[in-house]
Amino acid sequence: xxxxxINVSLYVLIPVIFSGIAIFAIIxxxxxxxxxxxxxxESISYLQWWSLGIAVFTFLCAxxxxxxxxxxxxxxxxxxxxxxxxxxSQIESVKSSKGDDLSAFNTVFxxxxxxxxxxxxxxxxxxxxxxxxxxxxxxxxxxxxAPTDATVLITGESGTxxxxxxxxxxxxxxxxxxxxVKLNCVAIPEGLLESELFGHEKGSFTGATAQKKGKFExxxxxxxxxxxxxxxxxxxxxxxxxxxQEKEFERVGGTRSxxxxxxxxxxxxxxxxxxxxxxSFREDLFYRxxxxxxxxxPLRERREDIPLLAEYFLSRASKPVKIxxxxxxxxxxxxxxxxxxxxxxxxxxxxxxxxxxIIQIHHIPPQMTGGVLGQSxxxxxxxxxxxxxxxxxxxxxIVDALIRADGVQVKAAQSLGIKERSLWHRIKKxxxxxxxxxxxx
Numbered sequence: 001x002x003x004x005x006i007n008v009s010l011y012v013l014i015p016v017i018f019s020g021i022a023i024f025a026i027i028x029x030x031x032x033x034x035x036x037x038x039x040x041x042e043s044i045s046y047l048q049w050w051s052l053g054i055a056v057f058t059f060l061c062a063x064x065x066x067x068x069x070x071x072x073x074x075x076x077x078x079x080x081x082x083x084x085x086x087x088x089s090q091i092e093s094v095k096s097s098k099g100d101d102l103s104a105f106n107t108v109f110x111x112x113x114x115x116x117x118x119x120x121x122x123x124x125x126x127x128x129x130x131x132x133x134x135x136x137x138x139x140x141x142x143x144x145x146a147p148t149d150a151t152v153l154i155t156g157e158s159g160t161x162x163x164x165x166x167x168x169x170x171x172x173x174x175x176x177x178x179x180x181v182k183l184n185c186v187a188i189p190e191g192l193l194e195s196e197l198f199g200h201e202k203g204s205f206t207g208a209t210a211q212k213k214g215k216f217e218x219x220x221x222x223x224x225x226x227x228x229x230x231x232x233x234x235x236x237x238x239x240x241x242x243x244x245q246e247k248e249f250e251r252v253g254g255t256r257s258x259x260x261x262x263x264x265x266x267x268x269x270x271x272x273x274x275x276x277x278x279x280s281f282r283e284d285l286f287y288r289x290x291x292x293x294x295x296x297x298p299l300r301e302r303r304e305d306i307p308l309l310a311e312y313f314l315s316r317a318s319k320p321v322k323i324x325x326x327x328x329x330x331x332x333x334x335x336x337x338x339x340x341x342x343x344x345x346x347x348x349x350x351x352x353x354x355x356x357x358i359i360q361i362h363h364i365p366p367q368m369t370g371g372v373l374g375q376s377x378x379x380x381x382x383x384x385x386x387x388x389x390x391x392x393x394x395x396x397x398i399v400d401a402l403i404r405a406d407g408v409q410v411k412a413a414q415s416l417g418i419k420e421r422s423l424w425h426r427i428k429k430x431x432x433x434x435x436x437x438x439x440x441x
Contacts, residue, residue, distance in 0.1 A: 124172075128164055129312045130305040133431045134297050138165065145292050146172035151244065153289045154267040156296030159339030162267040165296060166225045175263055179222030181215045186228045194236050195252050198243075204253020214251065216243060216260050223263040229289070230270035230281060237282045244288050299336040299343065303399070304433035306332050309340060313347040314359075321351040323359040329403045330361055333396055334368040395430040398423070407434050 125139055145152055146169045154162045163182070170180045188196050195205075199214030215224060226232070232240070243249045248259045266289050275281035299306065307328060314321050323331075327350070336342055350363040361369055398416070405411035413423040427434060 125168055128161065128168065129309050130302065131308060132302040132304040132433060134302045135305060138294065138296065139168075141294055142168050143172060145169055145294065147174060148292070149174075149263050151263075151289055151291040152265040153272075153291070153293045154265065154296065155272070155293065156267075156269065157298045157337075157339055158269045159341035160296040160298060161340055162269075162296055163225070163227060165294065166265050166267060169265065170223050170225075170263075173223065173263065175222050179219050180225070181219035181222065182225045182227065183215050184227040185232045190233050193233065194239065197236070198239070198249045198251055199254075200252035201254045204251070208253070211251075214249075216249060216262060217258060219262045220260045221262070223265065225265045225267065227267050228269065229266040230268040230272055230275055234280070234282065237285050241282065241285045241288060244285075299339045303332050304431065306343065307433075309343055310347055313344050314351060317348070317351040319351070319357065321354050321357050321359060323347075323350075324361065325403050325406075326361045327359045327364055329400060330364050330369045332399055332403070391430070394426070395432070398426055398430065399432060402427075402432070402434060409434065 124143070128135070128139075142165065152166075152169060154165055156162055166182075167180070170176060183196060185193065195208075195212065195214065197214050197216060199212050199217055200208050202208055202211050226240075239249065243260070244264060247261065248257045250257055272281055272286050272290075276283045276286050310323055310328065310331060314323065331343070331346070338345075346365065346368070347359075350359045353363045354360070398412070401412040401416050402409070405415060409423055409427070410420055413420040416423065426432075
């Protein structure tokens with residue numbers, strides 16, 4: 001049986017602490033005087049009354065100081081709770097369950113920080129759709145990485161937005177007004193990749209009818225991005241390593257060294273350390289690239305962004321289209337191996353097929369319509385523990401309940417048969433964006 005909690009107001013607690021300190025100091029002084037008997041009994045009696053007066057005076061001073069400190073905070077919290085954007089249900093849940101001011105203050109400040117972080121993300125990165133904690137963490141890293149000239153390695157599955165993040169780093173860098181050159185290493189045939197990177201002299205090979213500048217030369221004083229660098233041939237990797245170390249290269253068929261000043265970025269959807277072990281990627285080049293690394297999580301690890309992304313893609317449709325809660329639920333429950341690119345294609349296809357401007361669940365491909373509750377546990381990695389699998393199932397059940405309750409936590413908690421406080425803790429634990437669910441319903 002749990003012991004009942006006794007909640008004491010800060011207006012009482014803080015003055016009592018101050019008064020207790022004062023009384024403790026007076027008692028020590030009194031005991032010392034009594035021990036050494038240096039003063040008559042009348043002085044000791046006078047000291048007792050004096051001690052009581054000091055304690056009362058200290059209590060009143062502490063009460064005044066506490067009021068002066070807490071009053072502006074309470075006014076701020078009251079104004080904040082009245083804002084339409086503020087999630088009041090969480091504050092009411094904390095107040096009803098705990099009842100103490102410190103818990104309510106802490107919850108309000110956490111929510112204010114969360115809202116400000118989302119506003120900052122939208123203002124600083126308008127080209128990227130996403131407000132989940134994972135995405136905001138990436139934005140924070142971008143703001144730290146961008147002002148430097150250090151090499152950046154961006155990794156993540158295909159379709160997670162690596163090129164968009166690279167563009168964001170460029171736009172927030174000191175070289176934003178200078179060239180930004182991109183090259184996809186997979187799109188260029190192996191025999192022409194070296195020429196694309198470093199250029200060639202006239203007559204250096206069959207078909208070289210004129211001198212050509214390479215991407216590095218075009219990006220001089222600016223930034224260059226090599227996408228899917230893990231597919232670069234070993235011979236080209238050796239020459240790229242020289243450019244990164246010496247800041248110079250020679251055109252194909254040329255003899256003159258060309259010096260360049262570029263900010264280098266690379267991206268890959270492959271695990272480069274594994275390629276190094278297999279011998280298909282140079283170890284020294286990997287260490288030269290891996291100065292500042294940025295990992296982009298797959299869409300299945302930030303499902304809270306799916307409603308925002310769906311809304312964004314629908315806004316670009318050729319006709320006004322909305323998505324039904326059931327269809328959105330199936331999208332949130334899907335694992336998205338193709339990530340954002342697959343989601344975009346799915347939304348665009350469903351928007352074309354939708355009747356009356358509403359995407360229903362039958363407009364979604366069959367492999368996605370299993371819904372949150374019907375999703376197979378095998379979509380998790382094979383190495384996932386039973387706890388991770390159970391947590392994944394629990395999160396999907398909570399998201400499903402919130403969607404059916406239109407984002408209202410009280411209704412969702414009732415449908416799940418748990419207390420609202422318990423639901424709130426689970427929402428916080430799994431970083432579920434209730435605001436995004438409300439917008440989508």
